[in-house]
Amino acid sequence: MIAVLLALILCALIVIIVLMLRRRSPASAPGSAAPAPVPRDPFAAEDQVAGDPRTLKAGDMVEYLGVRYFVRGSLRLREGGFTWSEHLLDADTIEGAKVWISVEEDPDLEVVWWTEQEVGDLVPDRKTLVLDGVEYRRDEHGTADYTGEGTTGVGDKGRVEYVDYEAPGGRYLSFERFGGGAWEAGTGERVPTGTLTIYPGS
Secondary structure: OHHHHHHHHHHHHHHHHHHHHHHOOHHHOOOOOOOOOOOOOOOOHHHOOEOOHHHOOOOOEEEEOOEEEEEEEEEEEEEOOEEEEEEEEOOHHHOOOOEEEEEEEOOOEEEEEEEEEOOOOOOOOOOEEEEOOEEEEEEEEEEEEEEEEEOOOOOOEEEEEEEEEEEOOOEEEEEEEEOOOOOEEEEEEEOOOOOEEEEOOO
């Protein structure tokens, strides 16, 4: 009789253990492997900045190299099927010079920090130009339609001719003239990963 009772208890214990093991999820089972990480692009846009520069607009704030600037206005430019944006920043700390950020995808996201430059009688009429000891080589020349938002100093809409030059090390020289006016020049540097933070306005 005792042997039969022990056998019944043993069977009950086995059933309980089997039911408990079935209820445990595979992720919590001992020795189960963690899910494999999803492959991702190390140069994806979300790694370039804190926030998405493609959504920048007037009223937003950006922080670059420890200094904060407000976005005063934006230009939305289109040439054929290609679009990009330029954003004018509050530049009180730059002794009155205009500071811009350009944002484009060609095809990767590229953010460039631009500072207005006085270049005297230098005009974009040659394949190479030298400014402050740096030799720039002409990269692009074209005409785009633009619409303005907020304060930009160039009106609500129109056409702009541009000539872009590039030097080694992610340095740029760009000329623009709006509505056939005088050339305006600026030098630019590609924004390094992790140095720009965006604070949306409203």
